Amino acid sequence: MANRADIILSICPPHDAESLARQISELDFRGLFVDCNAIAPQKSKKLSAFFETGRYVDGAIIGGPAWQKESGTRLYLSGSTADEIVGLFKQSPLLTRIISHDISDASALKMAFAAYTKGSIALLASILSVSESYGVREALAEQWGSNFTQQTHQRLIATAVKGWRFEAEMHEIADTFLQAELPDGFHRAAADIYARMTEFKDKPPQNISQLLEALRSTA
Amino acid sequence: MANRADIILSICPPHDAESLARQISELDFRGLFVDCNAIAPQKSKKLSAFFETGRYVDGAIIGGPAWQKESGTRLYLSGSTADEIVGLFKQSPLLTRIISHDISDASALKMAFAAYTKGSIALLASILSVSESYGVREALAEQWGSNFTQQTHQRLIATAVKGWRFEAEMHEIADTFLQAELPDGFHRAAADIYARMTEFKDKPPQNISQLLEALRSTA
Structure with a gap:
């Protein structure tokens, strides 16, 4: 070929x-x-x-x-x-x-763009998980309001099935930050969160509780 | 007293x-x-x-x-x-x-809530900075659209003066995550970003470029 x-x-x-x-x-x-x-x-x-x-x-x-x-x-x-x-x-x-x-400008743009879309959803996943751990998930949902909470649940469930291929992408973004002398921690953490979603590769989570359960098990 | x-x-x-x-x-x-x-x-x-x-x-x-x-x-x-x-x-x-x-539930809620508000703005700050470093800031602004870009600039400039007191808060949030066996990297990175804003404590940045300039100097 x-x-x-x-x-x-x-x-x-x-x-x-x-x-x-x-x-x-x-x-x-x-x-x-x-x-x-x-x-x-x-x-x-x-x-x-x-x-x-x-x-x-x-x-x-x-x-x-x-x-x-x-x-x-x-x-x-x-x-x-x-x-x-x-x-x-x-x-x-x-x-x-x-x-x-210039070779690399298209990649740089992709990294910067995905840094927010995929980084922020991993951040939200980890926040829901932390609120569950401390028993304040309902209080957080109330403070967030039902629109934001529902939206977040939906985005997370839709993202979970793709999590397995985002882990490596998060490390690529982290490398991009490091090279520019900016902290790489946001996306190393995001990689860890996506790694915990691997079990959903072929079977999406049924609901947010099942997803949060998976996030609590460290890889 | x-x-x-x-x-x-x-x-x-x-x-x-x-x-x-x-x-x-x-x-x-x-x-x-x-x-x-x-x-x-x-x-x-x-x-x-x-x-x-x-x-x-x-x-x-x-x-x-x-x-x-x-x-x-x-x-x-x-x-x-x-x-x-x-x-x-x-x-x-x-x-x-x-x-x-239960002592600590109010603090847990605060940590979970601020994890997103202050974590996501630090993430956006680092992304604008990375796009500047790689020379793709304009392309990113175009992909984001002018609403999101302008909103982000405004949020960032308004936040920069308070950055000095967010550094410690980000470490508190990171500790909260660590205790729950979740990655602490998002907020260690956010702490680093806020530390780079300390110079704006008494004089807000004039514009986004001045702010991004400060972010590029590692503490």
């Missing part, structure tokens, strides 16, 4: 991104390799070195499945040959945006 | 709470001591031991200055003699709520 393809898009859980890029680079692949994974900018630079100059594009997807243009899902791209990728998606519901010609 | 008072409410930065409670307990104080500070539940238990049984009430304030009832600011109380405090505020704009008769 690698011999016949002009372009390969790598879209996989972040802990497999490096080995996949290495495997492709070791085959007789002469095309353009686009890493679309949630990896730290410094890792994207490292992967780019597996390929000849201009044969690696840094990509990052922000948003859910792009069933239609209105989904607003966007493939961010950076690297000197990023414009070659834009044309592929002209007629598709996936939006594209070139950030710059 | 301690000799003449029936009730003493301790409201101070959390890093002074223990020494203040100890000082009062060593005086000839026969009244009721109410610790209203943002401290870990286990620390509240520790402070309660300085006083005779029933002479310590665990308190926690959630909300801003209570100029009027509509502010919704609430003093949560726990402990066997918590009801003696409720009467004091009947005619005042400060709302009260007894959570339980």
Whole structure:
């Protein structure tokens, strides 16, 4: 496949991104390799070195499945040959945006964006768990108000099934912070929280109590 | 003062709470001591031991200055003699709520609540800083949208002047998590972020760039 393809898009859980890029680079692949994974900018630079100059594009997807243009899902791209990728998606519901010609800028943006979406939900999960441990979960729900509490429960339950693949992504984000001399603790903690959700990979939690039960068991 | 008072409410930065409670307990104080500070539940238990049984009430304030009832600011109380405090505020704009008769429940609630309000803003501060470091702050602002971006800038600038007293509170929250076998990293990181805001104690940042500049200098 690698011999016949002009372009390969790598879209996989972040802990497999490096080995996949290495495997492709070791085959007789002469095309353009686009890493679309949630990896730290410094890792994207490292992967780019597996390929000849201009044969690696840094990509990052922000948003859910792009069933239609209105989904607003966007493939961010950076690297000197990023414009070659834009044309592929002209007629598709996936939006594209070139950030710059510098390898790693698309990854940096993905890390910064996911740092909040996935970091804040892990934070909320840990807070519900702590309030349960101390017996003040009802009082917290009352102080939060029912809208925020219900919303949080729903977001958490929807996230739990994907937790298994967020653990590695949280470490990529933590590495991104560390490199910039900012604290990496938010996302090391988030990685720990997502690790505790692994049991929900193929069977979503039935309710918030079942999820909180899982969070209380340290890995 | 301690000799003449029936009730003493301790409201101070959390890093002074223990020494203040100890000082009062060593005086000839026969009244009721109410610790209203943002401290870990286990620390509240520790402070309660300085006083005779029933002479310590665990308190926690959630909300801003209570100029009027509509502010919704609430003093949560726990402990066997918590009801003696409720009467004091009947005619005042400060709302009260007894959570339980167990010392430390009011503190546990405060920790869980502040874990999100102050934890999430520290997370956002670190994310803006990381995006600045990697040169993708504008791209992030565009992805976030101008509402969320402007709101975040405003929250951050308003929070920066109070950062100096949040550092200790974040460690109290981290201790609360650790005790429940949950990761303490979110709030150790938040403490680090607030420590970097100390210079704004008496002079708020002029704009978001000045604030982000301060965040980039490690303590």
